[in-house]
Structure formats: C-alpha cells, structure tokens
Amino acid sequence: MRNISDVIEQYLKSMLLESPEGAVEIQRNDLADQFSCVPSQINYVISTRFTLEKGYLVQSKRGGGGYIRIQRIELPQHLALHxxxxxxxxxxxxxNTAEGLIYQLEEARFLSKREACLMRAAVSRESLAVKLPYRDEIRAKLMKAMLISLMSK
Structure with a gap:
C-alpha cells in the first residue's frame, strides 16, 4: 500500500495535469482535512516533491485566505533544451541537483524510466568514488555526455 505522502503527491500532480494554466492553488488545511492528516504533512510533500529542481515553482501566501500555489515549469523545447x-x-x-534534473526530464518524458535509472546510477556518489570537487566536475561531464547522446537519438 502506498503511503499518504505518495497519495497526496499523486493527487496534486493530477490536479496540475487537469489545470489549463498548469498551476493549482490549494489551502493547506483543507487538503489536510481531505486526507485526514496534519497540515505539516502537506508541507512535507510540497517541500520535498515539488521543488524547483523537479520542475515546480511553489509560492505561498500566509494569513487569512492564504494559499499555496504550485506551478509546473515547462522545459524549453528541443532546440533550446541543449x-x-x-x-x-x-x-x-x-x-541532488543532478537527480532533480533527471527527475524533471523523466517527468517531461524526455527520458524513459530505464534511462533515468541508468543516469541516476552513473552519477551517484557511490559510483563516483572521487573526492570533491572532482566528483561534481566528473558528474557534470557525465551528465552532459549522456544527455547529448540521448538527445541525438
């Protein structure tokens, strides 16, 4: 069985897909009531699963009548993608940034699930057993090489 965070994430993503503007505004307390959870659970889902690295812009307005706005940021089309x-x-x-970018590319269907898994494995710190800052430099070169190769298919 999926956990409540997964359920909330899928619910918000389905709302985003249905939205003509690619954005949704939610009331944290209302959503918490709907899923019978505490409002901090909603905060957790939004702060960990709807990040800029994963292709989302989150804005919040506090106070009475406040809301949280989640907007999907579209990747540039193929010509500008490189x-x-x-x-x-x-x-x-x-x-973390590399994995977020891979996630964003997978969500946008530029990468298959298999390609994304292979890329995550290749750029993980376990695979790149080199000290910083060299590890981050090697990871960048690997990411660029893999993405250029995949984009030219």
Missing part, C-alpha cells in the same frame, strides 16, 4: 541543460549543469553539479 543550451538549457548546459547552463543548468555548468562545469560541476552536485548529486
């Missing part, structure tokens, strides 16, 4: 990725990756990239 420049976007090179700019995002740069000369070095840490593991």
């Amino acid at each position: 420049a976007h990725l090179s700019g995002t990756i740069g000369d070095k990239i840490d593991q």
Whole structure:
C-alpha cells in the first residue's frame, strides 16, 4: 500500500495535469482535512516533491485566505533544451541537483524510466568514488555526455 505522502503527491500532480494554466492553488488545511492528516504533512510533500529542481515553482501566501500555489515549469523545447541543460549543469553539479534534473526530464518524458535509472546510477556518489570537487566536475561531464547522446537519438 502506498503511503499518504505518495497519495497526496499523486493527487496534486493530477490536479496540475487537469489545470489549463498548469498551476493549482490549494489551502493547506483543507487538503489536510481531505486526507485526514496534519497540515505539516502537506508541507512535507510540497517541500520535498515539488521543488524547483523537479520542475515546480511553489509560492505561498500566509494569513487569512492564504494559499499555496504550485506551478509546473515547462522545459524549453528541443532546440533550446541543449543550451538549457548546459547552463543548468555548468562545469560541476552536485548529486541532488543532478537527480532533480533527471527527475524533471523523466517527468517531461524526455527520458524513459530505464534511462533515468541508468543516469541516476552513473552519477551517484557511490559510483563516483572521487573526492570533491572532482566528483561534481566528473558528474557534470557525465551528465552532459549522456544527455547529448540521448538527445541525438
């Protein structure tokens, strides 16, 4: 059985897919009531699963009538994707950012599930048993090489 965080994440993603603007505004307490959980559980899901690295922009308005707005950030189309990725990756990239980018590319269907798994394995700190900052530099070169190869298929 899936845990409550997975259920909340899938619910929010389905709302985003149905939204013509690619954005949803939610009331944290209302959502917590709907899923019979504490509001901090909603915060946890949003802060860990709807990050900028994963392709989401989250804004919140506090106070009475406050809300949380989640917006999907679309990747640039194929022509600009190479420049976007090179700019995002740069000369070095840490593991969390690399995994977030892989996740974003998988969600946008630029990568298959299998390709994403292979890339995560290749750029993990366990696979790159080298001291920092060299590890982040090698990871960036690997990411660029794999993505260029995949984009030219």
